[in-house]
Amino acid sequence: MTYISFLSEYGGRFLDGALVTAEQFVCSLALAVFLAHLAGLLLLSRTMVLKAIAVVYVEFFRGTSLLVQLFWLFYVLPLFGVTLDPFLTGFLAVGLNTGAYGAQLVHGAIKSVPRGQWEAAYALSMSSSKRMLRIIIPQAFVIMLPAWGNLVIELLKSTALVALIAVPDLMFEAKQMNSSTYLSTWTFGTALIIYYVFARFLITPTMRSLERIMARRMGRA
Amino acid sequence: MQWDWQFTVEILPRMLWATVNTLMAAGIGYAIAAVLGLIFAMAQRTRFRSLTVTVREVVEFLRSTPLVLQIFFVYYVGPEYGVSLSPWVAGMIAIGLHYAAYLSEVYRGGIESVSKGQWEACTAINLSPAQAYRRIILPQALPPSVAGMGNYLISIFKDTPMLSVIGVAELMQAANAIGGQNYRYLEPYTIVGLVFLIISLFSAALIRSFENWIRRKLGMY
Amino acid sequence: MQDLSSYPLELTGPDVPMVRFMNVRKTYGDFVVLDDLNLDVAAGEMVTVIGPSGSGKTTVLRMLMTLETINGGVIYVDGKPLTHMPKNGVLVPADAKYLRKARSSIGMCFQHFNLFPHMTALENCMEGPVQVLGLSKKEARERAEELLSMVGMIEKKDQHPARLSGGQQQRVAIARALAMRPKVMLFDEVTSALDPEVIGEVTNVIKDLVTKHNLTMLMVTHQMGFARDISDRICFFFGGKIEEQNTPEELFTNPQKERTQQFLSAVKAAD
Numbered sequence: 001m002t003y004i005s006f007l008s009e010y011g012g013r014f015l016d017g018a019l020v021t022a023e024q025f026v027c028s029l030a031l032a033v034f035l036a037h038l039a040g041l042l043l044l045s046r047t048m049v050l051k052a053i054a055v056v057y058v059e060f061f062r063g064t065s066l067l068v069q070l071f072w073l074f075y076v077l078p079l080f081g082v083t084l085d086p087f088l089t090g091f092l093a094v095g096l097n098t099g100a101y102g103a104q105l106v107h108g109a110i111k112s113v114p115r116g117q118w119e120a121a122y123a124l125s126m127s128s129s130k131r132m133l134r135i136i137i138p139q140a141f142v143i144m145l146p147a148w149g150n151l152v153i154e155l156l157k158s159t160a161l162v163a164l165i166a167v168p169d170l171m172f173e174a175k176q177m178n179s180s181t182y183l184s185t186w187t188f189g190t191a192l193i194i195y196y197v198f199a200r201f202l203i204t205p206t207m208r209s210l211e212r213i214m215a216r217r218m219g220r221a
Numbered sequence: 222m223q224w225d226w227q228f229t230v231e232i233l234p235r236m237l238w239a240t241v242n243t244l245m246a247a248g249i250g251y252a253i254a255a256v257l258g259l260i261f262a263m264a265q266r267t268r269f270r271s272l273t274v275t276v277r278e279v280v281e282f283l284r285s286t287p288l289v290l291q292i293f294f295v296y297y298v299g300p301e302y303g304v305s306l307s308p309w310v311a312g313m314i315a316i317g318l319h320y321a322a323y324l325s326e327v328y329r330g331g332i333e334s335v336s337k338g339q340w341e342a343c344t345a346i347n348l349s350p351a352q353a354y355r356r357i358i359l360p361q362a363l364p365p366s367v368a369g370m371g372n373y374l375i376s377i378f379k380d381t382p383m384l385s386v387i388g389v390a391e392l393m394q395a396a397n398a399i400g401g402q403n404y405r406y407l408e409p410y411t412i413v414g415l416v417f418l419i420i421s422l423f424s425a426a427l428i429r430s431f432e433n434w435i436r437r438k439l440g441m442y
Numbered sequence: 443m444q445d446l447s448s449y450p451l452e453l454t455g456p457d458v459p460m461v462r463f464m465n466v467r468k469t470y471g472d473f474v475v476l477d478d479l480n481l482d483v484a485a486g487e488m489v490t491v492i493g494p495s496g497s498g499k500t501t502v503l504r505m506l507m508t509l510e511t512i513n514g515g516v517i518y519v520d521g522k523p524l525t526h527m528p529k530n531g532v533l534v535p536a537d538a539k540y541l542r543k544a545r546s547s548i549g550m551c552f553q554h555f556n557l558f559p560h561m562t563a564l565e566n567c568m569e570g571p572v573q574v575l576g577l578s579k580k581e582a583r584e585r586a587e588e589l590l591s592m593v594g595m596i597e598k599k600d601q602h603p604a605r606l607s608g609g610q611q612q613r614v615a616i617a618r619a620l621a622m623r624p625k626v627m628l629f630d631e632v633t634s635a636l637d638p639e640v641i642g643e644v645t646n647v648i649k650d651l652v653t654k655h656n657l658t659m660l661m662v663t664h665q666m667g668f669a670r671d672i673s674d675r676i677c678f679f680f681g682g683k684i685e686e687q688n689t690p691e692e693l694f695t696n697p698q699k700e701r702t703q704q705f706l707s708a709v710k711a712a713d
Binding site: 336338339341342344345346347348349350352356357360361439 | 508509542545549552554557559574618619622
């Protein structure tokens with residue numbers, strides 16, 4: 001069998017898997033971005049309870065392993081009567097995990113906006129929520145974008161773990177094809193290349209152009 | 222579902238033994254990554270453009286594809302070419318390669334943070350390039366790299382559960398096995414989570430103090 | 443490729459200079475830093491290079507230390523080519539190995555000292571002698587201690603650079619360079635990064651070197667009074683060329699060229 005005929009026979013399954021991976025990627029990214037900003041802002045809160053919740057969330061999801069979190073959600077939660085389907089469990093775990101890392105980026109970026117900006121907004125008698133939304137967050141966003149570029153790649157890689165709770169993503173399909181064909185180089189190799197193309201030629205350029213757009217909006221380019 | 226303390230005590234020895242294996246896997250994987258990463262970093266600093274570009278691309282590839290898929294690839298592809306790797310060997314190669322890519326970036330950052338004047342001083346007292354690296358540049362590149370190196374040690378540790386997919390007898394594998402035999406997942410998975418949380422938090426603190434210690438030791442305040 | 447066949451493989455004769463720049467040219471892209479430089483420095487001579495910033499004066503020293511490559515001409519040190527090596531009877535650009543051997547007779551001190559921060563003052567001075575010259579630790583230590591005494595830094599020998607003032611760091615840097623027993627010493631704006639009150643401690647060390655040792659020295663400085671005190675000759679650089687050179691007395695009291703006069707009066711006005 002040549003690689004070409006291998007592809008024509010199994011190409012559809014790679015495509016199916018890649019689509020599920022893309023869905024997992026988009027869902028978990030949305031969740032992670034939301035949680036990162038929520039927790040990142042709570043980390044700055046002066047209300048101790050809110051701050052404590054954010055600290056526990058971040059430390060817990062950063063401190064335990066993603067695979068452990070995934071298995072816990074999938075195998076342990078049902079014991080308490082909460083049964084989630086694999087797809088939901090998958091992006092929930094990946095989103096929760098990545099969100100904890102993202103919270104640190106948000107927190108760090110907001111804190112690195114120069115003090116003078118806070119004071120200038122204060123001097124204009126802006127409300128604290130307006131100050132945050134109109135002055136601080138736009139600047140923090142530009143600061144943290146490059147780091148998000150790396151985190152989004154990590155998130156893509158993390159989605160491969162959902163295969164282990166039988167979400168039929170690219171990783172899962174590759175594993176299935178491998179056990180039926182024993183063509184390990186081709187199955188796993190092709191999957192690796194698809195992930196690489198996704199990361200290097202889709203995510204990285206998107207993040208770069210986002211950085212450029214934001215820089216231009218800030219009048220820096 | 223109730224937490225069963227008797228069951229917990231029963232499985233604890235087995236879990237602790239698996240923890241030792243997990244730590245060993247992380248340690249060996251890290252040692253490989255640390256050495257290989259330095260080779261990757263130095264290869265990118267040579268004057269041979271084709272070598273530099275090739276290594277750069279390999280690093281990018283390793284960094285942007287999922288580790289779990291790389292573990293499968295290394296484990297299953299060997300036999301196709303008549304090389305049978307044990308789960309341990311395959312796992313260590315995969316983790317070592319994957320994190321070598323990350324560590325090479327840490328090293329590169331550290332080396333580039335050493336000022337140009339240091340190189341010029343090396344020329345002025347006529348050190349050979351090898352001597353300059355060994356005696357002057359790398360010792361100075363170390364302190365700014367320690368934080369990054371420590372973070373990836375923790376990351377490797379948290380990624381070891383992925384080794385369970387090819388049957389390395391670490392914590393996750395033990396939890397899976399215990400859960401399957403007793404139809405009780407709550408205790409094993411929760412213990413795994415706790416072990417990871419405790420060790421991660423503990424080592425993060427340890428790395429911070431190590432970073433301060435090494436700066437003092439090198440006289441760089 | 444420039445034709446190097448007219449350049450001698452070695453300088454011979456009764457008065458071979460310690461350093462000779464022969465038609466040396468240095469460019470960055472289209473920008474000409476130094477244009478056809480010809481300059482001799484005799485053994486034991488102290489030559490100071492002055493001029494406005496961007497005139498190429500620091501580049502002169504950096505080329506001699508082989509920190510910069512040159513785009514034309516040849517530099518000779520002690521009669522032998524530095525930037526080139528003889529091959530089949532003609533000069534060709536030097537390879538790394540030749541360069542390393544050739545530059546061993548040159549030492550340099552920098553504006554920002556560039557001491558090794560992870561080593562004590564003593565270790566800084568022992569590094570070259572042990573690693574490059576192959577001295578034993580004991581010999582290197584004796585040599586380093588002697589030099590640190592000379593620059594008045596022996597009491598601080600076990601301190602790391604971060605614990606030393608700028609003036610103290612620069613004195614250690616001078617000792618470090620001297621520990622390699624160079625024939626030619628280069629001082630590149632060694633007082634420019636220093637606080638005014640500590641400049642004296644560095645210039646005094648250099649004055650000491652001039653009176654007590656028979657070193658060939660090339661210096662770039664903005665300290666006109668200091669340059670006048672200790673130099674045998676001053677070269678005024680302008681636009682990548684030597685505009686005028688003379689003894690300090692002549693150049694400072696009776697400059698011939700208009701640009702020299704302008705530069706000197708501007709410097710005087712700033713003082």
